[in-house]
Every structure is written in structure tokens, then in C-alpha cells.
Amino acid sequence: MRPLLPTTTTLPLFDVAASRRIEARALVRSPDLMERAGLAIAKLALALRRGEGPVWVACGPGNNGGDGRVAARWLGLHGTPVHIGHDAPQHPAIVIDALLGLGLNRAPAASLRAAMAAMQTCGAPILAVDLPSGLLADTGQPAGGHAVRANHTLALLTLKPGLFTGEGRAHCGRIWFDDLGIAPDEPPTADLLGPPPQPGRSPTSHKGSHGQVLVVGGAPGMQGAARLAARAALASGAGRVYVDLLGRLATEPADPGRPELMCGMPDELPQAVGVIGCGAGPGIASALPTLLPQLPRAVIDADALNAIASDAGLQVLLRGRPPGSTLLTPHPLEAARLLGRDIASLQDDRLAAARELAARFACSVVLKGSGTIVASPGQRLAVCASGGPALATAGSGDVLAGWLGGLWAQQPTAGAHAIACAGVDAHGRAGESGHVLRAGDLIERLAARH
Incomplete structure (x- = not known):
């Protein structure tokens, strides 16, 4: 058993169907699996309890409840006072939430919601077994809007996607994992990203060895977005970074604070990684018919995504680009526009939405948000578990787009998926802070870790 985050390596995620298959086969090989699970829960509950009051074990009817009852027995053998039931004892030291688990596919019944509410208001820390009750394992959304907000969650046997995306992180608290000594015997549904490898630089390299990036965006009044993207590309190590600010006067520098950045288009556009759309406004629509066919690799963000969403011709150009050469970086509202859906239905199943976007536009997609999906x-x-609310600030998405472009410039043979996984995880880790991060400071944190 170990605390899971931050991850130290890429880990497998398994959806409900896969987790059930793995569990069924594991029970055949290891009939004592529930005993192991209950013992793990009891040990963690003892470590986390506050005070000498009873451990309240709220058990449901399924395997999740069975795990809770075994944990209660182990706790009793240890001499710890235990209360089993749906109603709260006086002054519990900790609550073990074993009401609902993997099999939930609808809103909890009224009686269970009452027990969930009692857990939430009893004043004791909550340890959820496998998943907080009411949280859907595949999507990270509360079923019918109702789910426990736990202080800790002990995932058992497999890791489920819903722990890490949607509302999962807000409901799970600190996530722990115990595989119960069972190695998964089928391929994962998704990957939970670990820290990306750090490619070395040759001692004989020069700026021409590390590629070039072209940032196109920054309409009047929004030039900061393009400049942030360009600064991020530069900080990632890209050899040359050009900034084409829409509406820029010929006498204006690309960025007065960063004289390393160059103005306008590079002479050899087909060799540049394009970062298109940051702060671009509606004017980017007229540039896309030229840029999409010419740029060998492109990171498409912000207003460029909105232009594509409203123009069938641009969508045809996008789908016609070579495989592995295009990366879209929408936030949920931009993604909903691209799919012609409302944002609520998109957020209901972020993994399915990201998969649909990738299939529809024949490219890689970074669906941003808590638990970013690649x-x-x-x-x-792939699901990114790094990052947090410090990234909920203006410009952090522009920094991500520029960082991705800069990484790709230095790794010209890499596909969009690999670049997206590496860049998203690095961006998230740099953004883990107890305070809101200004986008410019985020760039410096990225550079310091790179």
C-alpha cells in the first residue's frame, strides 16, 4: 500500500468492465482476496484515525460492503471500537465509506444518500474504499449529482479512470493504492501519466539543432497570449522562436521583454512547428487555409479551434493533415464547440469526448481540465494526474501550447501523442503550488525543472 500521487512512473488504469474481469479471475486464484482488502483498509484506517472514538464502518450490500465488514473484523481483533451501520455513532474517530463501489451505474437510493450525508457531517475524516460512494469509476462524475467527498481513498486491485478526471480529484482526497498482490492480466484501458523522460542535448549541438517554432496569434489587445506561448517555447529549449502577431506594426518588437524572440514568419515555414491561435481573435480564420497545409507539425489552440469549429472547410483541411502531425489543445468549452455539443454532456464523460474528438479530426487531442486527457x-x-487549482489562471493554457510546440521542435521524429503526454505532465507538475501561479512564473518553473 502506498500514497499514489505524485506518480513516479506511468501506471495502468482499468475501467469498470476490465476491473470486474480482473477481479473475477483474481478471486479464482486467490480466494482470500477480500481478506487482504479488509486488512489493508483496517491498517490505513488505524493510521488515519483521529482520537479514541469508534471507527464507523458504513457498509453497502456488495463487495465494497464486504470489504468494509472484513475491515471491521480486523479492527475488532486489534481492540479498536467499531460501529457498523448507516447511522452515525457519537464522535467517530474515522469513517470507512464502504457503501457503494465499482458497480454503481445510477444515482444512489434515498436511504444511501442519507447515510452519505451523515458521513459528510459527522466531523470525522472519511476513508473511501476503492471509490467515494456515488462517484462513477469510468468518468469521475457523481451519479445523479451525489457523491461522498472523502479525505482519503484507498483504491484496491486496480486504478480506475474516474479517480483522476472529472470531479474525481475533488471527491477522493489523498489517493492510496494497494494491488493486493495481484498483477493485472490484460492491457489497461488508459495510462496514468508518470514523469516524462528528459532528452539530453549533444555537447556539439547549436541553436539550429533544436528546431524552430512559429507562434501565430496575439491580435490587438490580446498579444500577451501569443507572447506567453512564445516565451514557453523558448524556455523549453527550442532553437529559434518566431512570433507573428496579428495586426502588429512593422516597428514593434515581437516581445520587448524577450529580445531572443524574432518577429514574423521564418524563411522556411515547412520546417517550423506552428503554435496557432493563442489570443488570435476571429482574424485567425483567414490565416488557417495557408497555415494548415504548409506546417509540418502544428499545435492548434484557442481562437484557431473556435474558427475550425465553425468552418466545415477548415475541418476538411485539418482532417487531411498527415497522421501524427497535429495536436489540438481545447478546454472543455472549445471541445464542446468542436463536437457541436453542450459542455455539460461533454464533461459527463471526458474520456469518451476526447476519444471522439481524436477520431473526428484524425489528430491528437489534449482535453484540458482536472485530469487532462490525451x-x-x-x-x-492517457490521463494526467499532475496539476491543480494553481493552474486555473489566465495564460496557463497559452504556456502549455507554447511548451508543447517547443518540445516538438526539438524532437522532430516524435508523434503528437508522445509530445502531448510529455508536455501535459511537465506542465502539470510545474503547476503544483499552494498558491495561484501567474503564467509568466509558470514558465520559469517549467524551465527550472526541464
């Missing part, structure tokens, strides 16, 4: 045709989904 999806690409023919590739396994």
Missing part, C-alpha cells in the same frame, strides 16, 4: 487515433488514452 487521445490519439490508434493510441491508448
Whole structure:
């Protein structure tokens, strides 16, 4: 058993169907699996309890409840006072939430919601077994809007996607994991990203060895977005970074604070990684018919995504680009526009939405948000567990787009999916802070870790 985050390596995620298959086969090989699970829960509950009051074990009817009852027995053998039931004892030291688990597919019944509410208001820390009750394992959404907000969650046997995306992180608290000594015997549904490898630089390299990036965006009044993207590309190590600010006067520098950045288009556009759309406004629509066919690799963000969403001709150009050469970086509202859906239905199943976007536009997609999803045709989904609310600030998405472009410039043979996974995880880790991060400071944190 170990605390899971931050991850130290890429880990497998298994959806409900896969987790049930793995569990069924594991029970055949290891009939004592529930005993192991209950013992793990009891040990963690003892470590986390506050005070000398009873351990309240709220058990449901399924395997999740069975795990809770075994934990209660182990706790009793240890001499710890235990209360089993749906009603709260006086002054519990900790609550073990074993009401609902993997099999939930609808809103909890009224009686269970009452027990969930009692757990939430009893004043004791909550340890959820496998999943907080009411949280859907595949999507990270509360079923019918009702789910426990736990202080700790002990995932058992397999890790489920819903722990890490949607509302999962807000409901799970600190996530722990115990595989119960069972190795998964089928391929994962998705990957939980670990820290990306750090490619070395040759001692004989020069700026021409590390590629070039072209940032196109920054309409009047929004030039900061393009400049942030360009600064991020530069900080990642890209050899040359050009900034084409829409509406810029010929006498204006690309960025007065960063004289390393160059103005306008590079002479050899087909060799540049394009970062298109940051702060671009509606004017980017007229540039896309030229840029999409010419740029060998492109990171498409912000207003460029909105232009594509409203123009069938641009969508045809996008789908016609070579495989592995295009990366879209929408936030949920931009993604909903691209799919012609409302944002609520998209957020209901973020993994499915990212997969649909990748298939529809034949490119890699970074669906931003809590538990960012990376999806690409023919590739396994990836979920990013790094990051947090410090990234909920203006410009952090522009920094991500620029960082991705800069990484790609230095790794010209890498596909969009690999670049997206590496860049998203690095961006998230740099953004883990107890305070809101200004986008400019985020760039410096990225550079310091790179």
C-alpha cells in the first residue's frame, strides 16, 4: 500500500468492465482476496484515525460492503471500537465509506444518500474504499449529482479512470493504492501519466539543432497570449522562436521583454512547428487555409479551434493533415464547440469526448481540465494526474501550447501523442503550488525543472 500521487512512473488504469474481469479471475486464484482488502483498509484506517472514538464502518450490500465488514473484523481483533451501520455513532474517530463501489451505474437510493450525508457531517475524516460512494469509476462524475467527498481513498486491485478526471480529484482526497498482490492480466484501458523522460542535448549541438517554432496569434489587445506561448517555447529549449502577431506594426518588437524572440514568419515555414491561435481573435480564420497545409507539425489552440469549429472547410483541411502531425489543445468549452455539443454532456464523460474528438479530426487531442486527457487515433488514452487549482489562471493554457510546440521542435521524429503526454505532465507538475501561479512564473518553473 502506498500514497499514489505524485506518480513516479506511468501506471495502468482499468475501467469498470476490465476491473470486474480482473477481479473475477483474481478471486479464482486467490480466494482470500477480500481478506487482504479488509486488512489493508483496517491498517490505513488505524493510521488515519483521529482520537479514541469508534471507527464507523458504513457498509453497502456488495463487495465494497464486504470489504468494509472484513475491515471491521480486523479492527475488532486489534481492540479498536467499531460501529457498523448507516447511522452515525457519537464522535467517530474515522469513517470507512464502504457503501457503494465499482458497480454503481445510477444515482444512489434515498436511504444511501442519507447515510452519505451523515458521513459528510459527522466531523470525522472519511476513508473511501476503492471509490467515494456515488462517484462513477469510468468518468469521475457523481451519479445523479451525489457523491461522498472523502479525505482519503484507498483504491484496491486496480486504478480506475474516474479517480483522476472529472470531479474525481475533488471527491477522493489523498489517493492510496494497494494491488493486493495481484498483477493485472490484460492491457489497461488508459495510462496514468508518470514523469516524462528528459532528452539530453549533444555537447556539439547549436541553436539550429533544436528546431524552430512559429507562434501565430496575439491580435490587438490580446498579444500577451501569443507572447506567453512564445516565451514557453523558448524556455523549453527550442532553437529559434518566431512570433507573428496579428495586426502588429512593422516597428514593434515581437516581445520587448524577450529580445531572443524574432518577429514574423521564418524563411522556411515547412520546417517550423506552428503554435496557432493563442489570443488570435476571429482574424485567425483567414490565416488557417495557408497555415494548415504548409506546417509540418502544428499545435492548434484557442481562437484557431473556435474558427475550425465553425468552418466545415477548415475541418476538411485539418482532417487531411498527415497522421501524427497535429495536436489540438481545447478546454472543455472549445471541445464542446468542436463536437457541436453542450459542455455539460461533454464533461459527463471526458474520456469518451476526447476519444471522439481524436477520431473526428484524425489528430491528437489534449482535453484540458482536472485530469487532462490525451487521445490519439490508434493510441491508448492517457490521463494526467499532475496539476491543480494553481493552474486555473489566465495564460496557463497559452504556456502549455507554447511548451508543447517547443518540445516538438526539438524532437522532430516524435508523434503528437508522445509530445502531448510529455508536455501535459511537465506542465502539470510545474503547476503544483499552494498558491495561484501567474503564467509568466509558470514558465520559469517549467524551465527550472526541464
